[in-house]
Amino acid sequence: MAVEAQRQTRGSESELGLEFGRRMQPTPQEARIVIQGGQALHGTVTVGGSKNATLALMAGVVLASTGVTGLKRVPRISDIANMATILRGLGVDAVFSEDQKNIRFDATRLTSFEPSDQLVTRMRGSLQLLGPILARQGRVRLAPPGGCNIGARAYDLHLKGLMALGATIDESGGYIFAEAPAEGLRGAQVYLDKPSVGATMNLLMAASLAKGTTIIENAAQEPDVEDLAQLIIAMGGNVVGHGTGMITVEGVEALHGVDFTVSPDRIEGGTFAMAAAITGGDLFLEGANPAQMRPILMKLAEMGVVIEEAPNGVRVMHPGHSLKATDVTAMPHPGFPTDLQQPIATLLSLAEGTAMVTDTVYEGRFRYLNELIKMGAKARWEGRTAVITGVGSLSGADVEASDLRAGAAMVLAGLVAQGTTRVFSVHHIDRGYECFTQKLASVGANIWREDEFGKRVEAV
Numbered sequence: 001m002a003v004e005a006q007r008q009t010r011g012s013e014s015e016l017g018l019e020f021g022r023r024m025q026p027t028p029q030e031a032r033i034v035i036q037g038g039q040a041l042h043g044t045v046t047v048g049g050s051k052n053a054t055l056a057l058m059a060g061v062v063l064a065s066t067g068v069t070g071l072k073r074v075p076r077i078s079d080i081a082n083m084a085t086i087l088r089g090l091g092v093d094a095v096f097s098e099d100q101k102n103i104r105f106d107a108t109r110l111t112s113f114e115p116s117d118q119l120v121t122r123m124r125g126s127l128q129l130l131g132p133i134l135a136r137q138g139r140v141r142l143a144p145p146g147g148c149n150i151g152a153r154a155y156d157l158h159l160k161g162l163m164a165l166g167a168t169i170d171e172s173g174g175y176i177f178a179e180a181p182a183e184g185l186r187g188a189q190v191y192l193d194k195p196s197v198g199a200t201m202n203l204l205m206a207a208s209l210a211k212g213t214t215i216i217e218n219a220a221q222e223p224d225v226e227d228l229a230q231l232i233i234a235m236g237g238n239v240v241g242h243g244t245g246m247i248t249v250e251g252v253e254a255l256h257g258v259d260f261t262v263s264p265d266r267i268e269g270g271t272f273a274m275a276a277a278i279t280g281g282d283l284f285l286e287g288a289n290p291a292q293m294r295p296i297l298m299k300l301a302e303m304g305v306v307i308e309e310a311p312n313g314v315r316v317m318h319p320g321h322s323l324k325a326t327d328v329t330a331m332p333h334p335g336f337p338t339d340l341q342q343p344i345a346t347l348l349s350l351a352e353g354t355a356m357v358t359d360t361v362y363e364g365r366f367r368y369l370n371e372l373i374k375m376g377a378k379a380r381w382e383g384r385t386a387v388i389t390g391v392g393s394l395s396g397a398d399v400e401a402s403d404l405r406a407g408a409a410m411v412l413a414g415l416v417a418q419g420t421t422r423v424f425s426v427h428h429i430d431r432g433y434e435c436f437t438q439k440l441a442s443v444g445a446n447i448w449r450e451d452e453f454g455k456r457v458e459a460v
């Protein structure tokens, strides 16, 4: 069955997919996560701060020309460490607390307008630095940012929006170079062709120090945008309409440092909810915000998972009978998040029936299915839609975490697969999940990390 599915899949692969398929051969000389499947997860997992919100808030820190900004509940992941290094290179003093959960920033003396190329090219979140550096310094030079290889990931809307605020943009030297007019950025009415999370955040930050009023129409409504708007308000800015499709920003002369607590990560919370569901377990997600997770929890409930909301988190239980297949369409918030499209596909690969999964956000986010197929899943895809038919069981295999959320999908598969699963390219997982193996092991998973020589190492 798996071979047949693989053939069908190959038939529909794009050229990019084929290239990807060639690259996706794990080599034994890599660190890996190893899982012996079959353990139901029970207990409590604490959900950390949102990765995407923290990255945006760290960019927002640059806006404060006086005082110190303290961010609390930041996740202990490599993207955050990299962003702190980028900020230090700009002259921002960034100091982590001993437990790494809080960071204090002093951005009063910015000494550079050029974030380090080497780190910027590793993560998409660095694009968020365009707006605040431009607003503070009058100019910014940034290498085109990296991040997960899941589609075109254009940034035209970021540039169009900044141009509407008066910036001139030059990309001729292989960098994005943006300059504000001598009199500074000015408020404008901006309509985003797509509700881009990053473009909304960049404009929000640039507009907060521009002269006059900016209206962002078709703005992203993701909770991460709300966190950033709340930070700017706390810093002395004027923002209304965040959390809706129209955000209005009244620029101010200057912003100041504040203390701010990051929202819990709904994607991490959703991943653990799925881990409880797929293993027939019972997990309490301490600190999770059920209101922000509604699109995820509703989908899991449709699949037969029992959800109980509590004042301090969410309980997710699945008594062990089969999950029911259900169609999933990933779309901008408040739709089902694209960042959980890959993990939920793992659940669907074991559900009763056939489901269609459509990703309206990214055009290239199905290639990980090749890896699930290696484990026995029955799936094929064409363009933005995949069709997944549940099978009775998955078998352990060597698989690749081709990007961050694909890595989570592979770990979920490993938790229930028969035998041993080794997930390679774990650096992708480290970008976005704090202490992933440690947290899973603490609720009963038989999971550990090995170095490139196959030696068991301390879980992180």
Ligand code: UD1
Pocket (backbone or CB within 6 Å): 052, 053, 055, 124, 125, 151, 152, 153, 154, 155, 156, 157, 158, 159, 194, 195, 196, 197, 198, 199, 220, 222, 338, 339, 361, 362, 363
């Ligand atoms: C952020 C998140 C990412 C999440 C995504 C959608 C961070 C660091 N990353 O990414 O985890 O998957 O939101 O929820 O916060 N687009 C354009 N032109 C642009 C900008 C975007 O065409 O100028 C397209 C992109 O190619 C993509 C879609 O719009 O297909 C969504 O992108 P966007 O919402 O901007 O996502 P990011 O901010 O990059």
